[in-house]
Amino acid sequence: MSGDLAARQAELVAALVAGGPLPPGFTPGPVEAARRALLRKRAGDVARHWPLLAAGLGSAWPATFTTWADGRPTNGSLRDGWDLARDLRDRDALPPLGAEELAAREAASRYDGRRPPRPRRLPALARAGGAVAVQVAGRVRLLRPAPR
Template sequence: MSAGLAARQAALVDALVAGAPVPDGFDPVRLATTRRALLRKRAGEAARHWPLLAAALGPGWPTAVAEALDGVPPGGSLRDGRDVARWLRAAGRLPAGAVDELAAREVATRYDGSGAPRARRAPAVRRGRGSVFVQVGGRTLRLRLRNR
């Protein structure tokens, strides 16, 4: 493969998944359509790892994924879902049904937003909705809080 072809292919991929400008010679409308299709595919893949979040958003799930991840290179469906959940939480839009799911994931793994999530080694605590999640020794425990 020539260096020129490799550079053009890289520019096309960047335009499709990382928000780069449309390369010369490509139809911007078709490229935008393909980018939306790829975002829908990412939404479907992330929904398998984040079922409560996807179910809580219902038909709005693909739109939320597109808003949160448009221009963000794919990082795998587990990471994509976590990025969407954190984006929704920061915007004050995380559905109540997904608060516990995010808390359970955050107590079990470390994630800085750039690399892959990694299992926590140190104990951690996160509060969910009506529960507290505690991770000790690689196990995540859910402690339900009593209503007062």
Template sequence: MNGDEAAAAGHPASHPSGDLAARQAALVAALVAGGPAPVGFDPAALDAARSALLRKRAGEVARHWPLLAAGLGADWPATFVRWAAGRPTAGSLRDGWDLARELRDRGTLPPLGAEELAVREAVDRYDGHRPPRHRRLPGWGRAGGAVAIQFAGRVRLLTPAPR
């Protein structure tokens, strides 16, 4: 069987490299961005791998946002997984920032997370699209009743979040 006959018969070994790249991209999208399961992959195995990757991602975000994770306590993994399912990662720092902002907007950000978000926003600029950049001038951040300022390289939490 030549390459054309194998391709017509649907043999995966005969796919050109461009087709392999497309299949790999579909697999990655299914694992990390909520894409559909590619043809030929066991959906149960894909779900197990997707769940494992989301749990790993939750742990990485918790290392960058420890107060947010601690504030959510036992609800942290489930909260993160619900939020992250179907979203490709932007990196642990940005994922945590985006989640904290969404929780703030819904009114469900815990006090520890509010304080951490206020401090981060006092220190860095983040527009939700580009990577965060350190502020050169004095800055302030506010979230969930917490207020933080950054001046002369020092950050102070002026008002803690109400408990």
């Protein structure tokens, strides 16, 4: 019995946060409302970790994030924001404030998209959307802001 319950719970979680199919016995309307509410909550959590990215997108932030995150399981707020910023950069849609924040993060930490970010030990230079940041001795400095 507990194995069946665990399997049903896993199906429900997958439907809510990872784009999985609706499990049998659940009404679509309430599950969809809960899924949308969880995406909004997740957008708020990511905005707390990536305030400049969220501010740079302004009123488009919730829609931009939820469109990107819909169907993707979370890797945590920091990594979700990092992955979104990189995706926006790759599509030339990263706002200047987000570019500056991404450049600073990339100078300060290594992140390969699979494992959690790790602080850099050696000096590093990072660029994103025209912004340039450098990290020396654990301190990050923005050398050139992104063009506005």
